[in-house]
Amino acid sequence: MSPLHQLQVFNAMHSSPNARLEASAQMGEGLAAALWRNRDDARDYLAPSHHTLSCYIADGTGTFRRQRPGDKGAPNKLCIMPAGHESNWVVNGTIRLAHLYISEEQFALGCIRLLDREPREMQLHEATFLDDPQQALRFHQLIGLDWNEPAERLLASSLAHAIIDHAVLGQAGLRQGLRLKGGLAPHQRRHLVDYIEANLDQPLSLNELALRCNLSEYHFARMFRASFGLPPHQYLLARRLHQACRLLRQGDLPLGQVALLCGFASASHFSNRFRQAMGATPGEYRAALGRIELASR
Structure with a gap:
């Protein structure tokens, strides 16, 4: 996977004067994680080349998408931001959140292995403020580990892969109106x-x-x-x-x-x-x- 500073969502957060990076690590091929604090901010994500799964760890009750000001975040809420999506966020007050960055190749492996589907016919569905206690628990377990300690980073990688598998099984669906050309039968x-x-x-x-x-x-x-x-x-x-x-x-x-x-x-x-x-x-x-x-x- 690209170095963290080359990932668009990570870079958008890192460029904010209000956001503070608590921890970050590569979790294996095509997989990285980051833990952030932010307050009183606005962030735009414009067609990133990678998928991002996020979990609100604490606060976030003043966070919303600019186009949906009445829909606010909360602790343990999850957001799914697929590759190629565009979204605009406003943070009023404070928030602590975890990001998991997933390459298109890692998503492709999940589609083949878990769904027996060609990755090009599948898409990760965008979701905002999703309730999924099982995924939220995995995120909390993930950030509870020391990513700088080799043994705990390996356990964190295992948790990250479990989060991806859960998302592929629950949030991936067929692309609408797609007509496949070429490829293998x-x-x-x-x-x-x-x-x-x-x-x-x-x-x-x-x-x-x-x-x-x-x-x-x-x-x-x-x-x-x-x-x-x-x-x-x-x-x-x-x-x-x-x-x-x-x-x-x-x-x-x-x-x-x-x-x-x-x-x-x-x-x-x-x-x-x-x-x-x-x-x-x-x-x-x-x-x-x-x-x-x-x-x-």
Whole structure:
């Protein structure tokens, strides 16, 4: 994901002389979080390239959208601001709120994994001052963690992914009037998903995947991206890392074996890719999970 200062909603808040950033962190590939305080302010969000989920942690009773002055915020209210949306906000008084910034690629992975839908036919529905106690509780748990401490940041990342999954399942719907052009046929997409999941321990070249759809590499790469919302190598890496996290959580296999089971050429390659995506090496991730488990007993 882009550095935090390149995310439009984050940058709009950060540019305000009245807003104060309490904490921020990357929570993994395509995912970041921030905790803010603000007062007596006005902020405009103009077609950001990322999705933003927000939860009012405290106050906010004087906050409203400029076009809806009679509809006011309150603690535990949630807002969903999809990529490409435009909104204008007025803050009267004080507010403390948490933001979760989600890339289009991360949303695409959720659509494929949870909904078995092409991301381009789905949209995250905009919502203002939504009541969702389960999501609000997750946000409160998220901000209760120390994002600078590796073990707690990994737990925060897990919570952030749970928030995304909940939003995809509950707030994503079909785009109205959309006519899909190009891309893979639904049966080809499902076949590829199943084939990749069953063969994550194999090299899985672009040519091999293209042959399974009887396409040239060039056309396959274009059609895959149209249907999956991200290129083949990025999707494959995301699935390998997801499998690696599952194996690290569930057992004590040697890290070299985990690397091979997830299709990485070597333990060092696995470690580098894992650290880039998760902010910790596989060994640190496993150790952090162990500390979290001990602390919960």
